[in-house]
Amino acid sequence: MRVFVPISVGGWARLFSRWDVLAVLLILGLLVFLGTASRHLFQPLAELQRSPPSLDPVNLPEYAARTTLRMLVAMALSLLFTFTYATLAAKSRRAERLLIPMLDILQSVPILGFISVTVVFFMALAPGKVLGAEFAAIFAIFTSQAWNMAFSFYQSLRTVPTELIEASRNFRLTPWMSFWRVDVPFAMPQLIWNMMMSMSGSWFFVVASEAISVGNTTVTLPGVGSYIALAIQQQNLRAVGWAIGTMLVVILIYDQVLFRPLVAWADRFRFEQEPGIIAPRSWVLDILRRSRIVDRMTRPFAALWHYTMIPHRPNVEVAVKHAPQTRRGWIAFQSGLIVSVLAALALWQSASFILEGIKLADVGTTLLLGLATLARVVVLIALASAIWVPVGVWVGTRPYAALLVQPVAQFLAAFPANVLFPIVVSLIVAWKLNPNIWLSPLMILGTQWYILFNVIAGASALPAELRAAGANFRIRGWLWWRRIALPAVLPYYVTGAITASGGSWNASIVAEVASWGNERLEAKGLGAYIAQQTDAGNFHHIVLGIAVMSLYVVIINRVFWRPLYLYAERKFRLG
């Protein structure tokens, strides 16, 4: 029998390998970064005013570090939220009934709305300290990351194969153990993909969350976002360029140091067991895995982690819960009652809050403005689809092109609309264009890529056999698109379009109002309304605007996207 030694025993002759050196560098770098980036947290707010952000590019590395740290903290919080909220929803029937629709709604609330409403609360948590403003910014970034991660985790938990669940119960794993050994690993690949999407998406809102200004409260946190905001305010085109460059570098570093290792690591959690698929690799992961120092340093943590898995109570029989028929009805009634009471309370609370400062006419106005924004979203999604579906199919059926385009599209998805303000505003002013039309493209700037991503994924999933059959029967031109390409990508396209449409609503708050220096352009729409009310610090109207926007998004999702998705899924899903 092979002797199995549970530590790396590569011989003591060479105490350190080059992998160790690289690993130490990586880790030291990380520690220094965390230290410098968080140094300012407990300084009083006044400190910020004394050293206002400057456009000197020398500051950019520090700003980038601070922005990055905010995003990482938000990501950690999002994970915590995902593991608790989604698990509760997946494991408890009763909780699921409430939690999943709630997630649907949370997802539809415009992210910038969260900032304007919560900033005061967070500032009050740490009065006079930078920490409060940091909390608010991190919370805003969190809201742009958490929801889709939670959804993905919930859906994964619901699809853990029955036999695996039965096996883990048969071998009497404790709930804690089966969560970390069964549920989380199963959900991991999907979750990591969603984390990447979330990270891309949250860049868009970093700009807004670092330069928080609600009514009289204005806080500017040092970071890439506030740098861009300042550059726009001062009409400094060169600084905008520097900021874009910095973002590109940070996104690249993220990809190499965080996501690529994660993807490579998570490859073993793939449930499909066919061999032969090329495993993703990452040099960072290789370094960490081959280094003995990292191995030795992480061992205590691994042991501690392991310790939590050991059942400390005698592992008693877990009785099967067996709710009799009669009680099921009673429980449903009870939970129904509790939910109705909660809903009534919430309704009363928000209704009385809104009605306090709002006239019925305001409601009508916001509904009408919502229609204007709706029209923009519909037209833009249609336009983006007309452009990106053919491009996506073309790219997706050519593996090399797909390899090239994917990372570029990922970067473009992270691109905040604000950095294009200079160009758009100057053009509109110079040619005296109608901002109601020409500001609109900004809305879909960041979100259209989701259509492209998904269509590429769908087109590359088209089996080679089907394409060969198409070629064999000489199906070409429009017939090929109508009968082969479009049906094959439809389920994927719909998924992408749902994300794009939701994102565009969100982006309208930034996109319907654009400024470049003193030049300020506005389009009529719900996004502009919320932005204006935020500037004015008009809380009742902010809440009204947010509520109406959520209402629009939820209704469109339920009435249009969901049926379309179910149809596409049923009819066109291959296999």
Added chain:
Amino acid sequence: MSTALLDIHGLRHTFPKADGGDLLVLDGIELEVAQGQIVGLLGRTGSGKSTLLRLIAGLAQPSDGTVTYLGQPVNGPAPGIAMVFQGFALFPWLTVLENVQLGLEALGLPEPEIRKRALAAIDLTGLDGYESAYPRELSGGMRQRVGFARALVVHPNILLMDEPFSALDVLTAETLRTDFLELWGDGKLPIKGVILVTHNIEEAVLMCDRILLFSNNPGRIIREIAVDLRQPRNRLDPQFRDLVEKIYVAMTARTPAAQTERQITINTALPRVSANLFSGLIETLAAAPYSGRADLPVLADELHMEIDDLFPVAEAMQMFHFAEVEGGDIKLTDTGKQFVELGTDDRKKLFQRQMLTYIPLAAHIRRVLQERANHVAPRSRFLDELEDHMSTDDAEHTLRAVTAWGRFGEAFAYDDDSGMFSLENPT
């Protein structure tokens, strides 16, 4: 003699139906497993044998009756009852060693003990050298060995096997069976009794000391057969063949014959058998060497069909009055013989005639379509009717079966986009 390993008394189990009623899946199950026995549960899909296994494992609770393990009632997953799964149920993100260790970690054993026992189990199952492999790197046979190692390592008193060899190819399955029986015969396995669920008759005769035959819908034990042959058993041994034949006779005497006796109604669950399989089997039966009559075990062997494949076709052929099944034999009727002589179009006509005469659900759908002015009717209407009498899955299967037959016999058409049955095919 100590108390029985396992004692099941008056067990009854129901699943909730869509309309709120209960569907009986297991009824009147009495079973006692003594030490040193391999007990086989043999039956077709839908006989509830896998459900019974899960009740024994404590993964579910019976609606009625008791499951007693070593004198204690089973209220949940019990220590000392381990299971081997049909689809292996290995955790793809754990290595072979980690998979095997998992059950021991859950017991909270000290680290050295875990390692020692896991390596012993790996050794026993012939997995040496594969400790650090991931399941996806292994062949099906090796994966199932991990499944066995993982179950054996917790030193269970009872090993439950849920069709453990059915996902493997013939040769691999046979190797695993032989290896298992050898270890069992030599007393090398840390287990006291085995319960094996299978739909493979030869496998049951090869491995078991006792075989319990299950009927379908609901699952009842219809017969118990003791196998007294000495291990290792030889499939070609006349006594072995006799036992196989005896089981075929017992199983066919019950299922299809009972179906004709108690008249097929609109609400009888129909087997999903394609018209191609139908024609193929009729042609095979009509040709040499069978010339219209075949011994089911021989036919099954020849066509490499297990009872789950063969019995539904035989049952459907019997429903259509193309064949008769009796005493382990299948015999073509005159209509069946006539079918072979016809060309495609006439076959369809004959098929349609038999279907509308003998399958009441098909006749019912056709009648409804004729009575309606526009000659269309929604699928959901028939599905709802069926669901009042059977489980949602069975209703779905039955309706799919009748839809496929209706299409083949051109008795009616169905459009999946609109979910409508109609009388006319598109012209």
